[in-house]
Every structure is written in C-alpha cells, then in structure tokens.
Amino acid sequence: MVLSVLLNIIYPPPANLAVTAMSVFNLVSLGSSGWMEVQGKHLQYAKLQSDNTNENNKNVKIVEKxxxxxxxxxxxxxxxxxxxxxxxxxxxxxxxxxxxxxxxxxxxxxxxxxxxxxxxxxxxxxxxxxxxxxxxxxxxxxxxxxxxxxxxxxxxSEPVIDLKYVGIAMFLLGIGGNFYHHFLLSKLREDGEKGYKIPQGGLFSLVICPHYFFEILGFLGISCISQTLYPLCFTVGSTFYLMGRSYATREWYESKFEDDFPKEIKAMIPYIF
Structure with a gap:
C-alpha cells in the first residue's frame, strides 16, 4: 500500500549508485546525529557547545580544539x-x-x-x-x-500526482517563517549584549525552536517540488536531527532559566513535541 502510494508521487530512483548511497547516508547519519543530540553529544556551535571537560576523570588530557x-x-x-x-x-x-x-x-x-x-x-x-x-x-x-x-x-515520465506547486507554497512558507523567527531571535539582544534570554513573539509562545519547524517545512517543500527519493531522505533525516537538537535546546533553556521557563512550551512541533 505504502509502496504503491510512493510510486504515484515520486520518480523511480535513478540508476546512480552515488545518489542512492547519499540517500541512505543522509537518512542514517542525520538520524543518528539527532539521537546524539538527545544524548548530550552536540555539534559544537551556538549555545549547546560544551567545554570538553571530563569531571569524572581528572587524568584525562584535554585537547584544545x-x-x-x-x-x-x-x-x-x-x-x-x-x-x-x-x-x-x-x-x-x-x-x-x-x-x-x-x-x-x-x-x-x-x-x-x-x-x-x-x-x-x-x-x-x-x-x-x-x-x-x-x-x-x-x-x-x-x-x-x-x-x-x-x-x-x-x-x-512525471509522477501521477503533481506536487510541485504545493511544494512551492510550502517552501515559501517555510523560508519566510524561518527568517521571521531568526529575526525575532536577533532582536533579543541589544548591541554589546552577550547573555541569553527566553525568546518571545511568533510561535515562541508554543515551541522553543519554531525556526527548526519552518526549516523542515521548507525542506519538505523542496521534496514536493522534486518528487524524488534523495530530498525526501534528506528531509526525513533532517527532521530527526532537528527534533533531537530542539529537544536538547529546550533542556538547555530549562536548566538555564529554571523556574522562569514556561513548562507548556514544546521543543519544535506546537502542542505535540
């Protein structure tokens, strides 16, 4: 059933080993990276950077990166x-x-x-x-x-169901929503400030990472425009990664602001996750 639906909305995978390998690699690697974010092993940028210390073993030599x-x-x-x-x-x-x-x-x-x-x-x-x-x-x-x-x-031959115009609308909504929430984040700090604040405005009242939500929507839009397997695998993998990253971000805000952080705010998907 699922296979028959997929065959109606995507092109057959091209007979290209490199593209097929990249499809699998993106799905697995991004999904794994999302799980590592949940486990506290973060990509080292933005607020989730660690200091690379090891409190449980004082004899471990710390390598300065x-x-x-x-x-x-x-x-x-x-x-x-x-x-x-x-x-x-x-x-x-x-x-x-x-x-x-x-x-x-x-x-x-x-x-x-x-x-x-x-x-x-x-x-x-x-x-x-x-x-x-x-x-x-x-x-x-x-x-x-x-x-x-x-x-x-x-x-x-084009897929039976044409999704490219739906994809254009989703992409534009995704890129617009992502920019809007990035703009709100940029306004949290005055010039010269370096501290963090709880984001406000837009969908920040519902989720701590609405910019991730709209980023996924943008990738999903590209997948619908393309209607091929590779961007779909990239989108699914990116969704798993950003879910993990948003979960870790929410935990960071909870630990940073403790009682001031609203408990009803989800990580990335309003009312759900």
Missing amino acids: AKVPSQLGMFVMYAPACIAGFSSFALRPSGDLRFNLVRSAVTAHFLKRVLEVLFVHKFSGSMDAETMVTVSLSYLLSASTMIYNQELVEGL
Missing part, C-alpha cells in the same frame, strides 16, 4: 552550498521547470542563510573549526547532490 569566530564559522558553513547552487545555473543554463524550481529553491535556502549571517544574526564567542568544516562539506555535498539528482530524472 581550533576555534574560529562564530560569524565566520557560520558563513563558511553555508557559503559553499550557496555557491554550488549559483554555479549550477552557469554550468547548466537550461533545464525543465521542475529542475529549475529545485535548484532555485536550494540556492535561495542557502543564500538566505548567508545573508542572515551577514546582516541579521548577532554573534558572540567562537565555534569549533572542525564542526565548521564538517557541516560546510555536508551542506555542499547535499546541495550539489540534490541538484544533480534532479538532473538525472529530467525527461522521465
């Missing part, structure tokens, strides 16, 4: 994937409607991220250079594979 300024680190995370998106238009000027929509959405997603880093977000402190490189390569590979994957299905 290379650090970069947070703004530089976040810029390097997103810029290569953004460049890959723009490069696809130069390398392949023509393409069918669905292909152009997919690469436009991928490029717009990472361009928004770059512009937010430059002009919206407020930064303090530093982040691990290793995390910066790992995430940057992951985004670059994922963006490039998503565009290449769509090129592989050009000319094939």
Whole structure:
C-alpha cells in the first residue's frame, strides 16, 4: 500500500549508485546525529557547545580544539552550498521547470542563510573549526547532490500526482517563517549584549525552536517540488536531527532559566513535541 502510494508521487530512483548511497547516508547519519543530540553529544556551535571537560576523570588530557569566530564559522558553513547552487545555473543554463524550481529553491535556502549571517544574526564567542568544516562539506555535498539528482530524472515520465506547486507554497512558507523567527531571535539582544534570554513573539509562545519547524517545512517543500527519493531522505533525516537538537535546546533553556521557563512550551512541533 505504502509502496504503491510512493510510486504515484515520486520518480523511480535513478540508476546512480552515488545518489542512492547519499540517500541512505543522509537518512542514517542525520538520524543518528539527532539521537546524539538527545544524548548530550552536540555539534559544537551556538549555545549547546560544551567545554570538553571530563569531571569524572581528572587524568584525562584535554585537547584544545581550533576555534574560529562564530560569524565566520557560520558563513563558511553555508557559503559553499550557496555557491554550488549559483554555479549550477552557469554550468547548466537550461533545464525543465521542475529542475529549475529545485535548484532555485536550494540556492535561495542557502543564500538566505548567508545573508542572515551577514546582516541579521548577532554573534558572540567562537565555534569549533572542525564542526565548521564538517557541516560546510555536508551542506555542499547535499546541495550539489540534490541538484544533480534532479538532473538525472529530467525527461522521465512525471509522477501521477503533481506536487510541485504545493511544494512551492510550502517552501515559501517555510523560508519566510524561518527568517521571521531568526529575526525575532536577533532582536533579543541589544548591541554589546552577550547573555541569553527566553525568546518571545511568533510561535515562541508554543515551541522553543519554531525556526527548526519552518526549516523542515521548507525542506519538505523542496521534496514536493522534486518528487524524488534523495530530498525526501534528506528531509526525513533532517527532521530527526532537528527534533533531537530542539529537544536538547529546550533542556538547555530549562536548566538555564529554571523556574522562569514556561513548562507548556514544546521543543519544535506546537502542542505535540
């Protein structure tokens, strides 16, 4: 039953071993990363960075990792994937409607991220250079594979159910909602402030990470525009990761603000999770 539904809404997977391997890799690695976030093993950026100490073993030698300024680190995370998106238009000027929509959405997603880093977000402190490189390569590979994957299905028979226009609406809602809540976060601090506050406004009254919720909605929109297996696997994997990250973020706020943090606020999905 599920298989028959899928065959009506997605293209058959392309006969390309690299794309198939990337589909599985993204689903497994992102899902595993989400579980690690729940277990307290966080990617080392933003508020969930640890000090890498080991209180249970005083004899363990602490290795000081290379650090970069947070703004530089976040810029390097997103810029290569953004460049890959723009490069696809130069390398392949023509393409069918669905292909152009997919690469436009991928490029717009990472361009928004770059512009937010430059002009919206407020930064303090530093982040691990290793995390910066790992995430940057992951985004670059994922963006490039998503565009290449769509090129592989050009000319094939369209899925029975056409979801690309639904996908456009979901993507625009996702990218707009994500930006709006990033903007609210940027307004929490006055110039020169470095402390954290409980976010307010928008959906922050319901969940602590509404920007993650809208990010997933944007990825789901790209999946509907594409209607191929790779972006669907990426979206499912990203959902698991962001659920784990939002769960850890909620726990961080609870520990940081104790009695001041509203208990009814969920992690990422209003009223549910």
